[in-house]
Amino acid sequence: MQKATIQLETLVCPSCSQKIEGALKALEGIEKESVSVSFNTSKVKLNFNDEKTSIKDIENAITKLGYEVKKSTVKPL
Numbered sequence: 815m816q817k818a819t820i821q822l823e824t825l826v827c828p829s830c831s832q833k834i835e836g837a838l839k840a841l842e843g844i845e846k847e848s849v850s851v852s853f854n855t856s857k858v859k860l861n862f863n864d865e866k867t868s869i870k871d872i873e874n875a876i877t878k879l880g881y882e883v884k885k886s887t888v889k890p891l
Contacts, residue, residue, distance in 0.1 A: 815864070816861055816869075818860055818861075819857060819858070819859050820886045821885045822858065822881050824882060825881070831853040833874060834851045835851045837879055838876075841867055841871065842867060843863040843864075844861075860872070861891055875887065
């Protein structure tokens with residue numbers, strides 16, 4: 815398991831956070847209860863199984879929604 819922190823470009827509304835959170839929870843390998851998207855800081859935090867998904871897959875899911883990823887940090891859990 816890995817822990818990721820993803821810094822996004824500024825989110826414009828709280829519903830943006832909910833949209834991203836829902837999309838990430840639908841991905842295989844994501845620990846659903848760990849997904850947290852902060853509108854105030856434009857940060858995504860989550861835990862994921864790196865044998866089932868990658869940080870690139872997670873970033874791609876976010877960019878497909880129309881949001882820009884500035885930086886991602888991944889650490890072992």
